Amino acid sequence: MYAVRRCYEEGRAPRVARLPGTGSSGGPSMADVANLAGVSGQTVSRVVNGNDRVTAATRLKVETAMRQLGYRTNIAARALATGRFRTIGVVMFNLSAVLNVRILEAVVTGAQTRGYSVSVAMVDGPTEKDIRAAVRGLTDRAVDGVIVIEARVLDTPHLQLPEEVPVVIADSRAAHRHPTFGMDEAAGARAAVDHLLGLGHATVHHVAGPTDSIPAQRRRAAWQRLLKRSGRAVPPPVVGDWSPQSGYDAARRLLAGDDVTAVFAANDQMAVGVLRAAAELGRRVPEELSVVGFDDLDFTPFLSPPLTTVRQDLAAVGRRCLEQLIARIEAPQGAEASASASRFVLPELVVRASTAPPRR
Amino acid sequence: MYAVRRCYEEGRAPRVARLPGTGSSGGPSMADVANLAGVSGQTVSRVVNGNDRVTAATRLKVETAMRQLGYRTNIAARALATGRFRTIGVVMFNLSAVLNVRILEAVVTGAQTRGYSVSVAMVDGPTEKDIRAAVRGLTDRAVDGVIVIEARVLDTPHLQLPEEVPVVIADSRAAHRHPTFGMDEAAGARAAVDHLLGLGHATVHHVAGPTDSIPAQRRRAAWQRLLKRSGRAVPPPVVGDWSPQSGYDAARRLLAGDDVTAVFAANDQMAVGVLRAAAELGRRVPEELSVVGFDDLDFTPFLSPPLTTVRQDLAAVGRRCLEQLIARIEAPQGAEASASASRFVLPELVVRASTAPPRR
DNA sequence: TTGCGACATGTTTGCGGAAACACGCATGAC
């Protein structure tokens, strides 16, 4: 169109739309490097990216020029040209939970070594709408894939993230259409309960996590199932919100009765609250009350008494999520790397001094 | 150029370089929206961005078309055109420290509401070289500004981040050429020591953080200075690494002597270790030993005994860093928003049950 | 010697959006 115009109106002065100092970052562009090195832009591109077929001499010239000019590749331009961003998005519900942070850390570290950068988004509510909004935000921001950490219960049975990018879910329900990685929460809870029953406790009380948390649901369900299978009474669980305060409150309520000899708290923070309540009520741990936590935070060996708890390797979860996601991103087509094996990392019971046989 | 060619070689078949299904994300582009709405691309751009001058009717047409097509703006293209990314980078040393995470959380939340996304990078070593590499990585990844959280001691006296983007430092040395925000560490440490001296302790022992950490240095220096000013003996501090284990080890060493009545730990985690060591050694807290921590982690009120500590509002630090950074990013030119006032957030001593007057 | 292919390098084009500018029309001032 405009080509033809040019032909007819040859005399027209070319318009200069270029801004004064602008131009993405103002830094040197590939063309500048190409000029200085006396090669074409394409050759510079080849040097910058994988070592296609470039002579050592040419490569050297280009590299010298790049260094001389302080050239940095403009990834916006590259993304525009390739359609890839080499960025992955992480959607989280909050950063207060130590666990999520550990996953995030593993993801960031791993992504860095794979040449990806990580964009973090935080979600307000637990509903699918919120998550979807966050994912939308991320994909607007341009990511090649998304990891959702600790999705809570969702409005709809299956999380229908509408985007075209691959999604991997960490630490959440397994029944998504997206791959999911996490701990084997049930195994961890069973180990805790089994340990207490093995010590001779008649039953085990539970301080559960919030009902909208998938891990909390799983831990609670496993606890209940094991008690039932063992023919024990299933006392009503007390629901907390992961915080030490809620654990404390729960324990004050639980320990009002005299029959409680063993408590399994759904995380370490709440277990700390339980220990505190026991101390205030004069119930000695572990002699009169056994307590088990979950997570193995770094300070738990130094509590009084050192806490028996379930250790989780969250970094492994993060790593697997990342691997899976990158595999899907880089898969040529609907390869859908199986990832069938080892979707779940096995937690491990760490027995310390907060558990013992019941007194009588 | 090619225009002219077209004129002469009219018969030449146009080359189709376009990939089959590629094209950034494959989604609809502005041109598609423009077509459907029967307007020009520029008008769509105007609708998408600030409400320039567009008729309500036109705007409606465009918006309808956008919705119909599920149009999403391609930020890579926008970034290429504008030179802005609406992304800020955060450089951290590790995510294990709860404090840093709180800052990060505040930054992410704030950035989201301001329409920025956050890219996280982790640094291995504490040297300037490492930081610079991380920042380089981030700016390669395209950010408009960088926040460095808890920079450690650097190789060179002044952090010379070479990049052209604005940088803000959180929780670190103040004497950079970049704006710095953080806690008033010294005030916090003074409050802790002052509290203990006020209770009647002859002097205060210190379990310090790692020597390459700026906050650790500050806390230690303030502790030492206040003791000196008060004419007290300055016992040699024991250096830990922030971990509960190191606090425990330090306390075992400190409490070997019989004269220690008050310990100020540079963070809560180490304080937990101190409490544990005291318990094992049969030194009752607070009757025989007073302990003060730093940070006010959420579980500290539930320790035995509840820990007296210094509370920091890290979220405020994160928010201020972000504000300052965005101000600098969006400043028309070297406006260098003063931000003189309130560079430091004041910490607050929270007195609980781990401190008391010395026994005799 | 020629032919041919492998490989190094250059050229063109387009990704999707935004800025500068042009243009047409309605309005108001003089």
Add this chain to the structure above:
DNA sequence: GTCATGCGTGTTTCCGCAAACATGTCGCAA
């Protein structure tokens, strides 16, 4: 009545890079 102005919209160009395609070069075998 003429002209400056403002406003909504369209047109052209460019951002920096990479893919597809074109071209040049060299070596080696027939």
